Amino acid sequence: MQKLQTQGVHHITFIGADRQTSIDFWEGMLGMPFIFEQPNLDVPTENHLYFDPGDGRLITVFTNENRKPDPTHIPEGIGHLQHIAFSVSRATYTQAKKRLDERGIKNTGEVDRGFMYSIYFRDPLGLLVELACYKFEPPVGVTHAEVLLEAHLIRTERGDYAISDEHLADAIERLTQRTTRSLSPDRGVADPYGGSTDETTDRHVAERPRG
Known part of the structure; x- marks a missing residue:
């Protein structure tokens, strides 16, 4: 089989x-x-x-x-479709609530899901629709699903309740090291500023660019 x-x-x-x-x-x-x-x-x-x-x-x-x-809400039950989600750009997502409000369409407003932002509303037939925007871009050659899998492993290793930006950032770092090559014998974390005292940090505060 x-x-x-x-x-x-x-x-x-x-x-x-x-x-x-x-x-x-x-x-x-x-x-x-x-x-x-x-x-x-x-x-x-x-x-x-x-x-x-x-x-x-x-x-x-x-x-x-x-x-x-018939805009009556589609009933929820075992085997039923709860909602369907479509991907949008961050730019479109920031306009979603305003554009739904302009049409008089009830919506949830911004919902933070830890790894993405969502907004929900119903279509003219009562179907619950989600517009979703990922918080992250995966490394080249890596999918969003692979980042989420790695972030899940990090989250469970640490015993955290739900996914957060920190898990995503660390997952992207792990996957980048795993999928790319480097001439460096040691790809560990380094401090190119030679310390972390207030005096050292003050010497390297970024200047505002001109123009």
């Missing part, structure tokens, strides 16, 4: 209401290009819309013109 090894998310499909509601939300609000459309090959009365969330994967929606938007 062997695994059925996956290599990423191919697509996620939702049951939508009418066609235009889906286009207005996924493309008109979240900016996902509407890239493909055809009938639902399993249910001829439905249409099948495809959107690109930005990473080459797909968000797809089954629509029917006889269905009307």
